[in-house]
Amino acid sequence: MSNKKFVFVVFATVSIALSLAGCGKKTGEEATVDTKSSSPAGGGASAYNESMGTATVTGKVAFTGPAPEKTKIQMSSEPSCLSQHKGPLYAQEGEINANGTLPFVFVYVKEGAEKWTFPTPSNPVTIDQKGCRYEPHVFGIQPNQKLVILNSDPILHNIHTYAKENAPFNLGMPTQGMKFERDFKKAEMPPISIKCDVHKWMVSYAGVVPHPFYSVTGVDGAFTLKGLPPGEYSIEAWHEKYPSQIQKVTVGDKETKELTFTFQG
């Protein structure tokens, strides 16, 4: 083979490989969902039923110390998003409630629920990209539970999960009204970071736990874990900015216990 022919063959081969690599699933293609349920707990666990869950743990997440410096979000490059908000926008990690409590804290049973298996919820969890923010900012979901991903913005986003236990995904959502469905196969804590790599301020956290005993604090800083069978539990309060906290609690039949977590600024 002459030199010229050799060069031509090499170039043609690489070009074909290049083309094939680009012939994947198109952006925006509707995803198929594997909704098979799985047993979240290990062997020897018994099935949970609602009649067992008579106890409740409730409480609040307080914040002490100086308030963190707020990080202002520069959204001027996206006027369609900016117009959906009133006043300046700040990163949600630095928010403190007016009553001195902390929002966006994921409170869940870390230990104590392993002895039961839980059915995969049939209702999906929805995350929306709206006004160049994720709604919700922090949420809980169970393994194999359907996650519906929406883009309500008239601009493009990508949604990228930085999962460490689960398979990460990165979906392009260039048009308004796009919808995908995905799920996480395994429990994963700390929560999975979900980011838009186009708009760096867009971030959300998904705590994937193998039971329904989780709660996210809101504007009142309160949380409630309902339906717990009597027993001893480790409850963890997780926040994206501050060190996690764990408390042990023992609840009896039809008992409600109150806990307070205090995060130091």
Next chain:
Amino acid sequence: MIQSEPAGRQGVADPYGQGLYQPYLHRFAVLTAAASVILIAAGAAVTSTGSGDAVPDWPLAYGAVFPRMVGGVLIEHSHRLLAGLTSILIGVLGLWLWAKEARRWTKWIGGIACLAVLAQALLGGLRVLIISQESLQAAALRLSGLGHINPVRIGVAAAHAFLAQVVLCLTFTLATVTSRAWLGFAAVGKPRSFRAGRWLIAVMVLVVFAQLILGALMRHMGAGLVIPDFPLAFGHWVPPFVNLPLDARAPFPLTREDLLWQVLVHYSHRVVALFVMLLVVGLMIRGKRRRDSESISGRVIGLIAALTLTQVSLGAAIIWTKKAMPVTVAHVTIGALLLGACISLALWSWRAPGAPSEVRSSLPLGTMEVLPQ
């Protein structure tokens, strides 16, 4: 006027059998080498801003050649466009060399550069698709036998960075060997005088190359700030490897194993930097002994010393500024320039033995005359 006849035809000793100086070809080679440096800088901007996955599809971007350039898309897609431009430049250079260059080995370097930049583009695409294409991710996991895609992602990203440096070396080589000085015209000083240091320079090239790969690995592992202080490491000259500060309550805690690997890679990068500095001091001492400051090698050594000093300062500034993006990009860019300067110096030092020992700079272009020994 530039004559186009090979020097050998004029009866001049020409131990390398090289062709004549082609100014436009050389300028184009320099432009291509500059483009490869700019491309590496753009790649550093992508990594530093975490924009590598802002465009989940490849080779198109959100199904288009020109998507809406905003935020991470602007950074990632600009990198892709620059990569395309650099690939075209390298392709044209390769074809030009193939058509017009007399030296066969130079043609082959051009050809290898073409293949390397194509492989580089494919690796860049693979780096993106391995996360966004679920079937590809599953295939990569099956092939690697790993439980998670993250090590594969880091491996592909590091390979992408490795090939970027290879492409840089090849383009700097082409820019050097097509130069007028290389071809013996208007040579400045005495390249031969530096022959004795050529092994030192070869070691320097290998060490700087390894250092850049370590740096790339560190960036892609996210280990740039795992040692938070400088010049000390956790308050010591050597990190306490058996007792590293592990914060289990951190919002996103590292495992002990991950922390150890990150500290090892980061600290290795610092140690190798020290080794590079020692090599530069060695080169400067050798150059000074030989009163080489006015020669090509002397000038390149001066440049290498300046680049190394700047590079170490920028490395420290990365820690002190907590990885400010412009500082990180400058650090990666200077690293690329340093490798390019080392390659150029190495080529000169290895060329020297058989090269004409001295060449009159006043000779008309297109002629060569070897002075008596």
